[in-house]
Amino acid sequence: MTGAATFRVEVPPPFDGSTRARVGRLELTHGVVETPQFMPVGTNATLKALTPDDLREVGASIILSNTYHLYLRPGHERIARLGGLHRFMAWDRPILTDSGGFQVVSLGDLRVVDEDGVTFRSHLDGSTHRFTPEIAISVQESLGSDVAVAFDQPVYPSSPRAVVADATDRTHRWAERSLKAHSRPDQALFGIVQGGLEPDLRADSTRYIASLPFDGICLGGLAGDETPEQRNAALDVAVPLLADDPRPRYLMGLGSPADLLDAVHRGVDLFDSVLPARVARNGQLWIPGGRLNLQNARHLDDPEPVQADCPCILCRSFSRAYLAHLFRAKELLAYRLATCHNLTFTLDFMHRIRTAIRSGTFPADLPNLALRAGRISGGEVAVQSA
RNA sequence: GGGUAGGUUGAGCAGGUGGUGAGCUCCGCUGGCUGUAGACCAGCCGCCUUCGGCUGUGGGGGUUCGAUUCCCUCCCUGCCCA
Numbered sequence: 001m002t003g004a005a006t007f008r009v010e011v012p013p014p015f016d017g018s019t020r021a022r023v024g025r026l027e028l029t030h031g032v033v034e035t036p037q038f039m040p041v042g043t044n045a046t047l048k049a050l051t052p053d054d055l056r057e058v059g060a061s062i063i064l065s066n067t068y069h070l071y072l073r074p075g076h077e078r079i080a081r082l083g084g085l086h087r088f089m090a091w092d093r094p095i096l097t098d099s100g101g102f103q104v105v106s107l108g109d110l111r112v113v114d115e116d117g118v119t120f121r122s123h124l125d126g127s128t129h130r131f132t133p134e135i136a137i138s139v140q141e142s143l144g145s146d147v148a149v150a151f152d153q154p155v156y157p158s159s160p161r162a163v164v165a166d167a168t169d170r171t172h173r174w175a176e177r178s179l180k181a182h183s184r185p186d187q188a189l190f191g192i193v194q195g196g197l198e199p200d201l202r203a204d205s206t207r208y209i210a211s212l213p214f215d216g217i218c219l220g221g222l223a224g225d226e227t228p229e230q231r232n233a234a235l236d237v238a239v240p241l242l243a244d245d246p247r248p249r250y251l252m253g254l255g256s257p258a259d260l261l262d263a264v265h266r267g268v269d270l271f272d273s274v275l276p277a278r279v280a281r282n283g284q285l286w287i288p289g290g291r292l293n294l295q296n297a298r299h300l301d302d303p304e305p306v307q308a309d310c311p312c313i314l315c316r317s318f319s320r321a322y323l324a325h326l327f328r329a330k331e332l333l334a335y336r337l338a339t340c341h342n343l344t345f346t347l348d349f350m351h352r353i354r355t356a357i358r359s360g361t362f363p364a365d366l367p368n369l370a371l372r373a374g375r376i377s378g379g380e381v382a383v384q385s386a
Numbered sequence: 387g388g389g390u391a392g393g394u395u396g397a398g399c400a401g402g403u404g405g406u407g408a409g410c411u412c413c414g415c416u417g418g419c420u421g422u423a424g425a426c427c428a429g430c431c432g433c434c435u436u437c438g439g440c441u442g443u444g445g446g447g448g449u450u451c452g453a454u455u456c457c458c459u460c461c462c463u464g465c466c467c468a
Contacts, residue, residue: 043422064421102421110423123423154421192421223420252421259420275420282419282426297414327425328413335425 004029005147005188005215007248011358013267018363020239020267023354026216026248028094028146029186030086031061035248035269036357038260038350039064039096040277040343045079045089048277049335050343052091058312058340059347061093062146064272067139068100068131072122076142084144096272097145099136099178101152101192101220102253113153115170133177141184149218150178152192157226157234164196164221168205171220175212190216190250197230199237206238216248216270223253223273232262239267257286257349257373264353265366276346280338283327286345290374292320294338299324312344313337349373 011023024035040047040055043066047055055063065085070076079088086092103120104111110121117132136151152171155163171194182189191214195202210217219238222231235251242249248269254260255273263271276286283295287307292299294306302320310316314323314337326334349372356365 039421041420041422048422049425066422069422096421098421103423106421107423149421152421218421220421250421255420271420273420274422274424278419278422278424278426281424284419293416296416330425332425338425 001213002182002185002188002215004184004186005248007216007246009246011360014360014363019265019366020243021264021353021357021362022267022269023357024248024269026269028062028188030092030094030146033062033094033270034354036260036264036350036353037061037270038255038346039270039272040346041065041272041274042089042091043069043274044073045070045085047339047343048281049332049339052089054313054336054340055091055343056093058343059351060343062096063091063093064096064098065089065143065145066100066103067097067136067143068103068120070097070143071100071139072124072129076139080142080144086144094146095143096147096190097140097143097149098252098272099140099149099151099192100131101136101149101154104152105154105156105224113170115173117151118153133174134181137178137181137189141182141187144184145187147188147190147216148182148184150175150189150191150214152194152220154192154194154221154224155196157197157222157224157230159196161196161198161201164194164198165201167221168194168196168201172205172208175209175214179212179214188215190214190218192218192220192252193238194221195234195238196221197226197234199233202234202237203241206241210242210245210247214247216250217242217245218250218252219268220252222251223255223259228259228262231259232266235263235266235268242267255346257346258370260346260350261353261366261369261373265363276342277339280342281335283338284342285323285338286342286374288372288374294320294324294327294334296324306341307345310341310344310348312341314341 006027009022009024013020013022026033039062040060041064045065079085082088104118112119120129133151140148151174153167155167175191191209191212193205193209195205250270251263251268253273254271255275285292285306299320305315306320307315356362
């Protein structure tokens with residue numbers, strides 16, 4: 001443990017086993033994070049289309065940024081010279097940096113994995129770069145994030161068992177090297193569980209990572225191509241093994257409201273995802289019970305706000321018709337307004353979840369929360385059964 | 387009125403000098419996006435009963451086995467000159 005993170009469970013799950021949902025308080029160098037919490041993703045030291053003021057207004061208490069992308073551009077050493085990532089991007093609340101492990105899968109053909117690390121070809125200019133656990137930690141220490149994350153090797157959840165096993169074992173070895181390499185006392189370090197959808201591998205990985213002195217436990221290798229049922233099953237394997245563990249549990253990459261609700265119910269404390277911001281830029285606005293596609297012609301004459309009771313900058317002043325116009329004209333304001341709305345919706349949803357847990361009504365409130373979450377996929381609006 | 391260049395599927399175009407015009411970009415429609423190579427990607431975008439068929443090159447007529455192409459005529463548009 002680094003001492004740079006203090007996590008306290010304020011409202012533990014009930015003894016009756018009706019849910020593993022809990023409320024916690026994570027204290028980091030740059031501030032406090034109430035859990036369950038969602039972290040918007042600002043890969044390039046910016047949440048696309050938003051200012052830090054926007055981020056504060058939508059209610060973000062912590063954001064995620066990316067080691068690999070900042071290493072490539074503008075360079076972690078430059079950011080360090082300029083006072084660190086917080087000062088560089090003018091965000092004074094907590095930041096968690098992903099280690100670059102995700103780019104092992106997302107960059108596809110542009111990388112080669114070996115036992116010592118990963119060789120990447122830059123997506124920007126084709127130049128060759130090497131990441132090892134030691135380098136990933138060093139870069140994160142240069143950036144100065146509140147929470148660094150061990151360098152891991154995620155694979156698609158649907159990968160063959162042998163592939164999952166190999167990547168999981170390597171992730172364990174890299175976890176130890178990440179711990180050994182980490183030295184910055186004001187920065188927490190989280191370890192990452194792999195194991196894919198294989199129950200025994202997922203369980204072994206959970207036990208192993210939990211046995212190491214990390215400040216938090218990331219559940220990786222999910223939020224990929226698995227079904228919600230498969231993901232829930234993996235959580236039902238992993239989280240109970242952490243029942244007596246005093247550290248926060250962070251499911252990497254999950255972002256739709258219905259998915260978040262499922263995972264909170266199964267005991268997850270932290271989330272991140274590009275989803276709400278990305279789909280917003282692509283014209284999909286989340287509202288209670290479903291979504292709007294602002295690219296559809298039917299919105300062009302609609303004077304109503306996207307969501308009448310939403311306090312965001314979009315809904316306070318503008319109509320669906322206006323936003324639909326902005327999207328058609330590809331006006332830059334569309335992306336800012338839409339992103340603010342979806343993040344407001346998502347973070348408000350997490351706040352509602354915390355409130356329900358605090359008031360002891362969480363399992364009972366699941367149907368209502370699921371109704372609000374809607375089912376954000378397939379163009380359908382349906383209630384996610386609790 | 388004279389001259390000239392044109393008229394191709396919502397828009398803008400490509401192509402085609404007697405031998406199968408449904409090709410492109412927009413627009414439009416639908417879907418997708420989950421630790422961001424993503425203000426992006428995919429499919430559709432004349433009609434039908436769609437592994438196919440039909441229609442379609444401004445209108446009409448003619449020549450021809452066959453016409454977007456050649457001929458006649460009419461309509462429309464841009465530009466120039468009166």
